[in-house]
Amino acid sequence: MKLSLSWLLISFLMTQFAWSLERVGPNGQSQQKRVVHIAADYNYPPYEFTDERGNPAGYNVELSYAIAEVMGFQIELTMTDWKSAYAGLLDGTYDVLQGIAHSEERAKLIKFSSPHSIVNQSLFARKDGPKVDDISEISGHEVLVQNASIMHEYLKQRVPGAIIIPVPTHSDALRLLASGKYDFALTANLPSLYLSKELGLSNIEPIARPVAGQRLGYGALPKNEDLIALFSEGLAILKNTGRQQEIYDKWLGTLDGPKVQWKKLGQYAFYTILVLLVVLGGIMVWNTMLRKEVEKRSRELKAHQEQLIQADKMASLGVLVSGVAHEINNPTGLLMLNIPILKSAWEDALPYLDKQAEEEKDLTLGGLPYQRIKGEIPYLLEEMQNSTDRIRNIVNDLKDFAREQPDEVAHEVDLNVVVATAVRLVDQSIRTATDCFELLLDHRKPTVLGSSQRIEQVLINLILNACDALESKDGSLRVSTSISQDGGEAMIRIVDGGCGIPADVISRLTDPFYTTKRERGGTGLGLSVSAGIIKALQGRLSFDSTEGKGTTVTVTFPLLNQ
Numbered sequence: 001m002k003l004s005l006s007w008l009l010i011s012f013l014m015t016q017f018a019w020s021l022e023r024v025g026p027n028g029q030s031q032q033k034r035v036v037h038i039a040a041d042y043n044y045p046p047y048e049f050t051d052e053r054g055n056p057a058g059y060n061v062e063l064s065y066a067i068a069e070v071m072g073f074q075i076e077l078t079m080t081d082w083k084s085a086y087a088g089l090l091d092g093t094y095d096v097l098q099g100i101a102h103s104e105e106r107a108k109l110i111k112f113s114s115p116h117s118i119v120n121q122s123l124f125a126r127k128d129g130p131k132v133d134d135i136s137e138i139s140g141h142e143v144l145v146q147n148a149s150i151m152h153e154y155l156k157q158r159v160p161g162a163i164i165i166p167v168p169t170h171s172d173a174l175r176l177l178a179s180g181k182y183d184f185a186l187t188a189n190l191p192s193l194y195l196s197k198e199l200g201l202s203n204i205e206p207i208a209r210p211v212a213g214q215r216l217g218y219g220a221l222p223k224n225e226d227l228i229a230l231f232s233e234g235l236a237i238l239k240n241t242g243r244q245q246e247i248y249d250k251w252l253g254t255l256d257g258p259k260v261q262w263k264k265l266g267q268y269a270f271y272t273i274l275v276l277l278v279v280l281g282g283i284m285v286w287n288t289m290l291r292k293e294v295e296k297r298s299r300e301l302k303a304h305q306e307q308l309i310q311a312d313k314m315a316s317l318g319v320l321v322s323g324v325a326h327e328i329n330n331p332t333g334l335l336m337l338n339i340p341i342l343k344s345a346w347e348d349a350l351p352y353l354d355k356q357a358e359e360e361k362d363l364t365l366g367g368l369p370y371q372r373i374k375g376e377i378p379y380l381l382e383e384m385q386n387s388t389d390r391i392r393n394i395v396n397d398l399k400d401f402a403r404e405q406p407d408e409v410a411h412e413v414d415l416n417v418v419v420a421t422a423v424r425l426v427d428q429s430i431r432t433a434t435d436c437f438e439l440l441l442d443h444r445k446p447t448v449l450g451s452s453q454r455i456e457q458v459l460i461n462l463i464l465n466a467c468d469a470l471e472s473k474d475g476s477l478r479v480s481t482s483i484s485q486d487g488g489e490a491m492i493r494i495v496d497g498g499c500g501i502p503a504d505v506i507s508r509l510t511d512p513f514y515t516t517k518r519e520r521g522g523t524g525l526g527l528s529v530s531a532g533i534i535k536a537l538q539g540r541l542s543f544d545s546t547e548g549k550g551t552t553v554t555v556t557f558p559l560l561n562q
Helices: 002-023 059-071 082-090 150-158 170-178 189-199 222-241 243-251 260-359 370-402 415-425 427-433 452-469 526-536
Strands: 035-041 048-050 074-080 096-101 117-126 142-146 163-167 184-188 204-220 411-414 436-440 447-450 476-483 489-496 540-546 550-558
Touching: 035 048, 035 059, 035 082, 048 059, 048 074, 059 074, 059 096, 059 222, 059 243, 074 082, 082 096, 096 222, 117 150, 117 170, 117 189, 142 150, 142 170, 150 163, 150 184, 150 204, 163 170, 170 184, 170 189, 170 204, 184 189, 189 204, 204 222, 222 243, 260 370, 411 415, 411 452, 415 427, 415 436, 415 452, 415 476, 415 489, 427 452, 447 452, 447 550, 452 476, 452 489, 452 526, 452 550, 526 540
Parallel strands: 035 074, 035 096, 142 163, 142 184, 436 476
Antiparallel strands: 096 204, 117 184, 117 204, 411 447, 476 489, 489 550, 540 550
């Protein structure tokens, strides 16, 4: 009872919050939620059907509305026959089809969400009709199936000898079978039992072994793959909060047990209530204490989960980087040794080449005129030397970045050095994102007490986020260090001229698993972990952004007194 009341309160608050976001945007203007067009079978109870008042009802229907609620979009639900719904999905009439069974054939055309239920298919027959022990024995028999359903596809592929009779709905198949027409009906077990009871079809029963369970979920065309990601995430939220189980119990749980059990429970209800009244006070006190303890533990676990994930990744990265660094350092060492020798050999050869050039006016080297080669080779050798040094520095930075350091070990950290190293590590990403990059390091060398590895980890994440926000290479990016006016704090600022962040999103940026880049592989862990690292180092992380103009991220640490 308490769980239901808590869920109703949470749902109400979420609805009010979502309504306010929908009605008023960050600029005070009216906004509209995204509308998703969903198709469903009008005659597939208790999963989805049209009730006596003409309204959509059922487990799938209520689940879709619950997902839309938690994920912040609206749905338009069209109830039609299955064949029309499936065809409408393929031709783009509908965005999503709910309650679609997964198959390898369908997966060639459709993207599927994670499943929300498993449906078994059974072979139904009249009690006085023909009998078989296995579905493979129905070759030569007339079998009713719902048109374009998963069992329609199954019979075509697995039992080509069966005489398939497609009909629009499950109820049509069961009525025709009960009336004495055709031999069998291959339909979903639970909807068929439900319809048989509702329609009073007492002369039919399931026979043979059920067909392997089919996974029901949401389906969409590849162009709407982002919608499938939304539905999968919504399903995960509903499952973790217990909301999906409540919907399941409402529509499907009551079908598992006979009604006589409820009558027996009613006989003892009076005596049970008397006992409960005696112990209710103690239970309420114990439940309150236990709930508070569970909430406390849950917050602690949630706070550490993302850092544990990142710690595991960093441990693997350390092993990988050590091996790769060794393989890179070997050829790099040869280059560093050989390039100076080549440079010296070239300088020694110049007098002889100059003399030869005086005698042979058309002297060429490597297919190019000698005078041109003479001017370019020193530059090429110098460029090769600088590039080799750069390779060595990057490898060393990577090794330092991945090296395991215990959190409790803190040391003096020159923010100028850490910032320069982080920029060097992501130099390629910066040059790909913008032609307008600026690095400004405070000459006073701001120094803090902390972990250089952890601060580099934070800076790399923030710089890469800034690069992602830039919409063209004309966008600016500036990274700087400074000391506050009162001399008590050291600051790092990352300023980008990118797309900016909506005002209603800024407060959620450091929430675990929240991301605006999920379709590009974002996990929602980067800023959450970064915020945890900064907090552990007694620092602060703040965001200042204007949508369409850019974002300023400020990292502040207590300045170490020299």
